[in-house]
Amino acid sequence: MDTxxxxxxxxxxxxxxxxxxxxxxxxxxxxxxxxxVDIRFAAVAGSAPVQCGKxxxxxxxxxxxxxxxxxxxxxxxxxxxxxxxxxxxxxxRKNSQFRYTNRFGAVTLIDLExxxxxxxEEGTSAMNADVLGSVPAGRYVxxxxxxxxxxxxxxxxxxxxxxxxxxxxxxxxxxxxRKFMKIEVTEPPGxxxxxxxxxxxxxxGSNGCVGDPAKGAxxxxxxxxxxxxxxxxxxxxxxxxxVDLKALLAGDDITVDHGGAPGCMSExxxxxxxxxxxxxxxxxxxxxxxxxxxxxxxxxxxxxxR
Amino acid sequence: MSGARGTVARQRDGAPRRMLRRAxxxxxxxxxxxxxxxxxALATKPRHxxxxxxxxxxxxxxxxxxxxxxxxxxxxxxxxxxxDVRLSGNETESCATCHxxxxxxxxxxxxxxxxxxxxxxxxxxxxxxxxxDATLTWANPALVTLETQMQVPLFGxxxxxxxxxxxxxxxxxxxxxxxxxxxxxxxxxxxxxxxPIGWKTVxxxxxxxxxxxxxxxSLYDRYLRGEAKLSxxxxxxxxxxxxxxxxxxxCHGSFLFSDQAxxxxxxxxxxKFHNDGLYNIGGTGAYPSDNTxxxxxxxxxxxxxxxxxxxxxxxALTAPYMHDGSIATLQAVVAHYAAGGSVITExxxxxxxxxxxxxxxxxxxxxxxxxDQADLVAFLETLTxxxxxxxxxxxxxxxxxxxxxxxxxxxxxxxxxxxxxTPR
Numbered sequence: 001m002d003t004x005x006x007x008x009x010x011x012x013x014x015x016x017x018x019x020x021x022x023x024x025x026x027x028x029x030x031x032x033x034x035x036x037v038d039i040r041f042a043a044v045a046g047s048a049p050v051q052c053g054k055x056x057x058x059x060x061x062x063x064x065x066x067x068x069x070x071x072x073x074x075x076x077x078x079x080x081x082x083x084x085x086x087x088x089x090x091x092x093r094k095n096s097q098f099r100y101t102n103r104f105g106a107v108t109l110i111d112l113e114x115x116x117x118x119x120x121e122e123g124t125s126a127m128n129a130d131v132l133g134s135v136p137a138g139r140y141v142x143x144x145x146x147x148x149x150x151x152x153x154x155x156x157x158x159x160x161x162x163x164x165x166x167x168x169x170x171x172x173x174x175x176x177x178r179k180f181m182k183i184e185v186t187e188p189p190g191x192x193x194x195x196x197x198x199x200x201x202x203x204x205g206s207n208g209c210v211g212d213p214a215k216g217a218x219x220x221x222x223x224x225x226x227x228x229x230x231x232x233x234x235x236x237x238x239x240x241x242x243v244d245l246k247a248l249l250a251g252d253d254i255t256v257d258h259g260g261a262p263g264c265m266s267e268x269x270x271x272x273x274x275x276x277x278x279x280x281x282x283x284x285x286x287x288x289x290x291x292x293x294x295x296x297x298x299x300x301x302x303x304x305x306r
Numbered sequence: 307m308s309g310a311r312g313t314v315a316r317q318r319d320g321a322p323r324r325m326l327r328r329a330x331x332x333x334x335x336x337x338x339x340x341x342x343x344x345x346x347a348l349a350t351k352p353r354h355x356x357x358x359x360x361x362x363x364x365x366x367x368x369x370x371x372x373x374x375x376x377x378x379x380x381x382x383x384x385x386x387x388x389x390d391v392r393l394s395g396n397e398t399e400s401c402a403t404c405h406x407x408x409x410x411x412x413x414x415x416x417x418x419x420x421x422x423x424x425x426x427x428x429x430x431x432x433x434x435x436x437x438x439d440a441t442l443t444w445a446n447p448a449l450v451t452l453e454t455q456m457q458v459p460l461f462g463x464x465x466x467x468x469x470x471x472x473x474x475x476x477x478x479x480x481x482x483x484x485x486x487x488x489x490x491x492x493x494x495x496x497x498x499x500x501x502p503i504g505w506k507t508v509x510x511x512x513x514x515x516x517x518x519x520x521x522x523x524s525l526y527d528r529y530l531r532g533e534a535k536l537s538x539x540x541x542x543x544x545x546x547x548x549x550x551x552x553x554x555x556x557c558h559g560s561f562l563f564s565d566q567a568x569x570x571x572x573x574x575x576x577x578k579f580h581n582d583g584l585y586n587i588g589g590t591g592a593y594p595s596d597n598t599x600x601x602x603x604x605x606x607x608x609x610x611x612x613x614x615x616x617x618x619x620x621x622a623l624t625a626p627y628m629h630d631g632s633i634a635t636l637q638a639v640v641a642h643y644a645a646g647g648s649v650i651t652e653x654x655x656x657x658x659x660x661x662x663x664x665x666x667x668x669x670x671x672x673x674x675x676x677x678d679q680a681d682l683v684a685f686l687e688t689l690t691x692x693x694x695x696x697x698x699x700x701x702x703x704x705x706x707x708x709x710x711x712x713x714x715x716x717x718x719x720x721x722x723x724x725x726x727x728t729p730r
Contacts, residue, residue, distance in 0.1 A: 122463060124472055158457050160506030168461035168471050174446060175603075176454045208604050211450030213440040213568045213577065216371040219448055222604065259595050261464075268605020288605035 034134040037090050040240040041129050043071050043112040050245055053117025055188055060254035069119055069184035071112040074149045080135050081142035090133040097163045098128040105150025109164035118186050122169040143234040148180045148226035155219040172205040176219050179205045195255035201263035202276055223292025225266055227280040229301045239303045247299040251275020362522035364561055366569035368437035371451050374510045379495035384515025389702045392481040394421040395469030404430040408695050410620035416631020424465035427596050429631045432624050434694050437517040440568040440577040444629045445599040445613045447577055452513035521694035543685025546678055556668045563618035579612035583647025583669045586662035587655050597630055610664045622687045636686055640679045646671035
């Protein structure tokens, strides 16, 4: 073998080394090594798609038909899961109307209402079904996320906040935060007997919050009320996440209000929160002793084929 | 910066190298200081040092959030916004609709009425000396600054108050931005900002105005300063109020006559809330489900019916009383506390609240004769500050007739009650 051949082999070896290095986690942030991720959500009732202005049937414990009035929720802490069960954070694409990242965390607003029909009152015409971001190249088999907003992004003024944290409709001003989930159904037109309670509100947000008068607006909440969802098998390319209104409302008669706010607005003892929080997998007890922690048995989100 | 330079000048060490090193370090400090000054000048321009508080002599310095230093220019913008009906979705209400100067910035209603006719579950509290409140509204430990509290009336939808929402918020802001007076005034108040008119600066300005409403010039204050005398009845009332007989000061102490007063350098105390013996529905201790007080936030049984003890300054102007306006007169409030709670005989709230399991132990039966009660009322009436309700610097700059904004008259005709504890 002549010296030129040896030099060539050496050069190739060095190149191969560089390539290997590039694929190791140390360089995982470099653009070439990241893969795009698109986790798509779809609003459904059972298996039927749900949209504003279209009658939805089979809702609640008394099998009611209803109209959608809102269908939005914030998603954070999104990660893909490797075969060994390790969670690898999804880095969101650049900030937009529906995405925001800063040093305190990242959040995506999933907006499955289009501001028409009964969604017109507080809804918006723009929609967003996807968490868009990237992960280091690798093999992933599942996904996880939380329905919520990181605390330091959550407890901020709506006025002047960056999108999508600037929506008045998603303000949870009484706890100086955001509604993590705002899903509402209302009675359909032309009923012979109107519902005793016209709209069933599902407003999920942190509760039991206390500010520190000495530090101004710093707020800590006893009850996080974040639903943490983990799907150990999920392929974002072939599957979507169905968000099932039927499952969310299965535990409640959506036409009546037995106390507290109509529907469930995360109050510790609101009777309608029992069904809603069970479906979301958040610890809640009628006597107010719930911890607001996430449990591993939610029924609202499930994988379906794209 | 002058401090840093002064430090250098005072060095007694003569070694030239150390001196050089120190000089370089000091220069660094000076430059860094300049940088910080410039940065903060860009953010707010630190005119707050020149803000002149009109503090009564026994009042401490209010606590002001770092992000919103006081300036006269800002408070003036806030005063205009406070009285401006363009700041509601349908241009019928302003902050002043529910916070009228003549009523010590309350509105005389049991429950206030928002711009679209919905009722709030509770009455509008007075804003006089609100700068000193550790928490805002009737029972909410989460709301500790005026800036954060303001998100509720501006953007809240249950109930709608000023009715600003995602479909009209750009238009509402544009109404303000179209007005040449505001364009000039915001530029003056926020000189470093590229776009001085925005929701953030609207909120900062109104908060600064509210914070500026500090006043204590009642007969009682003049009595404290030795400038006036109290009548026999007022003096007897004061002694009952302050003494072991009435023990009113437990919850209505401090310079504010409340127990949630905070100020610059105040000790870090947990804000207190009390069950005031108003309800005991069916003997369970329950309050009406739309108004359970601190319980709605914490869900802890012992927090049922706990509310803030409000400041009693100007209390003669802020009827009706209690969080839900359920007691019409001061005489009746005094009778309620003398009895150690209320007894309700009619559905749906029937129950003997004197025996509520959650009633604050400080609220017990007090042996007060009719004369004692009348004297207590006479004392409470000495807490009215007639200067704050007339002060021009807190008054309506648009000259609306007092308490008769378009919104107030219009909204009262609608009146649809929303039964939610808190706006969500």
